[in-house]
Amino acid sequence: MPSTGQEPNHPKLLAWLDEVVELCRPDAIHYCDGSPEEAEELVEKLIAAGTIVRLSEEAKPGSIYARTDPDDVARVEDQTFICSEDERNAGPTNNWMDPAQMKRIMTELYDGCMVGRTMYVMPFCMGHLDADDPKFGVEVSDSAYVALSMRIMTRMGAETLAAMEASGADFVPCLHSVGMPLSDGQSDVAWPCNETKYIVHFPDERTIWSYGSGYGGNSLLGKKCYALRIASVMARDEGWLAEHMLILKLTSPEGRSFHIAAAFPSACGKTNLAMLEPTIPGWKVETLGDDIAWLRFGEDGRLYATNPETGFFGVAPGTSYATNPNAMRAIEAGNSIFTNVGLTPEGDIWWEGMTKEKPETLSDWKGRTWHGATGPEGGRPEEKAAHPNSRFCTPIEQCPILADEYHDPQGVPLDAIIFGGRRENTVPLVTQSRDWRHGVFMGATCSSESTAAAKGAVGVLRRDPMAMLPFIGYHVADYVQHWIDLGKEADADKLPKIFYVNWFRRDEDGRFMWPGFGENSRVLKWIAQRIDGQVDAEETPIGLLPTADGLDVDSLGISEEDLRGVVGYREQEWRDEVPRIGRWFDSFGWRLPREMVDELLQLETALGRE
Ligand code: GTP
Ligand code: SPV
Ligand code: MN
Numbered sequence: 001m002p003s004t005g006q007e008p009n010h011p012k013l014l015a016w017l018d019e020v021v022e023l024c025r026p027d028a029i030h031y032c033d034g035s036p037e038e039a040e041e042l043v044e045k046l047i048a049a050g051t052i053v054r055l056s057e058e059a060k061p062g063s064i065y066a067r068t069d070p071d072d073v074a075r076v077e078d079q080t081f082i083c084s085e086d087e088r089n090a091g092p093t094n095n096w097m098d099p100a101q102m103k104r105i106m107t108e109l110y111d112g113c114m115v116g117r118t119m120y121v122m123p124f125c126m127g128h129l130d131a132d133d134p135k136f137g138v139e140v141s142d143s144a145y146v147a148l149s150m151r152i153m154t155r156m157g158a159e160t161l162a163a164m165e166a167s168g169a170d171f172v173p174c175l176h177s178v179g180m181p182l183s184d185g186q187s188d189v190a191w192p193c194n195e196t197k198y199i200v201h202f203p204d205e206r207t208i209w210s211y212g213s214g215y216g217g218n219s220l221l222g223k224k225c226y227a228l229r230i231a232s233v234m235a236r237d238e239g240w241l242a243e244h245m246l247i248l249k250l251t252s253p254e255g256r257s258f259h260i261a262a263a264f265p266s267a268c269g270k271t272n273l274a275m276l277e278p279t280i281p282g283w284k285v286e287t288l289g290d291d292i293a294w295l296r297f298g299e300d301g302r303l304y305a306t307n308p309e310t311g312f313f314g315v316a317p318g319t320s321y322a323t324n325p326n327a328m329r330a331i332e333a334g335n336s337i338f339t340n341v342g343l344t345p346e347g348d349i350w351w352e353g354m355t356k357e358k359p360e361t362l363s364d365w366k367g368r369t370w371h372g373a374t375g376p377e378g379g380r381p382e383e384k385a386a387h388p389n390s391r392f393c394t395p396i397e398q399c400p401i402l403a404d405e406y407h408d409p410q411g412v413p414l415d416a417i418i419f420g421g422r423r424e425n426t427v428p429l430v431t432q433s434r435d436w437r438h439g440v441f442m443g444a445t446c447s448s449e450s451t452a453a454a455k456g457a458v459g460v461l462r463r464d465p466m467a468m469l470p471f472i473g474y475h476v477a478d479y480v481q482h483w484i485d486l487g488k489e490a491d492a493d494k495l496p497k498i499f500y501v502n503w504f505r506r507d508e509d510g511r512f513m514w515p516g517f518g519e520n521s522r523v524l525k526w527i528a529q530r531i532d533g534q535v536d537a538e539e540t541p542i543g544l545l546p547t548a549d550g551l552d553v554d555s556l557g558i559s560e561e562d563l564r565g566v567v568g569y570r571e572q573e574w575r576d577e578v579p580r581i582g583r584w585f586d587s588f589g590w591r592l593p594r595e596m597v598d599e600l601l602q603l604e605t606a607l608g609r610e
Helices: 011-024 036-048 099-110 144-153 158-167 222-238 270-274 325-332 436-445 476-489 517-531 560-567 571-586 594-607
Strands: 028-031 052-054 064-066 080-082 118-126 135-141 172-177 198-202 207-211 241-243 245-251 257-263 284-289 293-297 303-306 311-315 337-339 361-363 369-371 391-395 416-420 430-432 447-449 461-463 497-501 537-540 543-546
Touching: 011 099, 011 118, 011 135, 011 172, 036 052, 036 064, 036 144, 099 198, 099 207, 118 144, 118 158, 118 222, 135 144, 135 158, 135 222, 144 222, 144 311, 144 337, 144 391, 172 222, 198 222, 207 222, 222 241, 222 293, 222 476, 241 476, 245 270, 245 293, 245 303, 257 270, 257 517, 270 284, 270 311, 270 517, 284 303, 311 325, 325 391, 416 436, 416 517, 430 517, 436 476, 436 497, 436 594, 497 517, 571 594
Parallel strands: 028 118, 064 337, 080 198, 135 172, 172 207, 257 416, 416 497
Antiparallel strands: 052 064, 118 135, 198 207, 241 293, 245 257, 245 284, 293 303, 311 391, 337 391, 361 369, 430 497, 430 543, 447 461, 537 543
């Protein structure tokens, strides 16, 4: 077998690679070192294959542009499986199949799946290499696009391999194939993939098998598959938490700093909050992470958060100098991969919401000529230039407001945890929980309208516990219990305070009542003041709400009516919510934590009857 790069010296890895080669039968192997020279070779290869083009060096230095197959644009939750040995460890929020049966199905799919292709071997580490317990993985993939993306999103390459070899450390084997072998003489397509897709986790073995898709969450296996689904199982067993959270550092005008982690479902505002530019004078936000946080108790009894990733894989549409200037600055610095956005004649990119004016003409995410005024040639005028789930993939170090603590393997001690979702009604702008258990109830009952980040209908309301619905690697009831138990074991005074937010309330005309984005700093300020006991709150059945003058709305220009609509809570909406929460909890089965039943009863009683 022809090979390039340095063959690893790690017995378990070599044994596994032998198995994969025998099964998948690639034409060649490349052992990735993660170097810039290697990245350049991969870029050349992808250009030759027609998968990507280079963007203009002036506009976006060192950056590339990719279009996927129009059917391979988002996570496929229907085809995502948790194959635990015992079905009871999967639970109602996961698809489950017997691992032996799944392996039979997938072994057949993998048989010869890399014929005609190069297999890339990518040793990676989620989190710092010098963490107390570094979490290694090795992804094998037949996609150079995946290799380029993994290099941005994780610590991938020679240094990680050397650390694995030196310590003989174990790793999570992550097998990925686009599922499109090339027989002799068969020409490739620009975006190889397969109609049949499987994103599969074997939590008992800590192994990941992915087939048929090249899209981020389905193929960059360090991300959702490892750092959330498999890591959540490790975290359950080892007494920590793997969460779908951003991490930020907030500093007040007086120079007091707060560390905050926030869990919002996919495409519900994590990247935007993580990089927020406050509109209120004197306040400062710095970024630590925008998608995944690992939370562990430190020796001082406080809960510390680290970001296991090294890049952003952010939603492109809606990102602009008005909404998220720091994301714009990060991507302007170059070295990025843009997928399924619009491509301008100047070799730059564009998406809906980037600028007020639409460009006259560009090439849309499907490769059609597209006009700002009339939409795509041969398409409907309302069709967008960029797919709603188009993404930028950018090194986190390019973020101009990256906090220094990002480099600390210990992470930061959390002062607050925020849960949130996209709800047009019912959930107020901000609510503080009475205590940890009530905060876990807020997280466990969180709900959100579905977005384009996953295949399927958009705007459908669903429960999304801790924004982890598609990412919990075991039974949701055990997951919620784990949250409760960690709080019980901890010193209550040292636990982060828990809040619940909603930026997405709408009026009768469907208009967002809260301006959001930079103005969300007003909510962060209230949270900081609550932590320091500087502002009162109103006790209500659903938790602690800002008093009439509690929230700083100085020069915000919001109407009294909108403010009341967004900050207040309507009792009747919550009376209607109670049975919905009840039905959600019913789905947990007999393992539903007793504490959650108590919280629901308490809410129901406090609301009383009309
Ligand atoms: P994933 O990467 O999918 O996990 O998403 P995310 O949570 O990081 O979402 P992101 O910050 O990229 O936001 C997704 C969408 O929500 C974008 O279209 C934003 O413009 C929009 N959005 C973010 N914050 C706000 C806000 O405060 N108000 C409103 N109305 N929209 C927002
Ligand atoms: C999400 O869907 O929550 C994302 C994008 O952050 S992906 O990595 O594709 O899952
Ligand atoms: Mn995400």
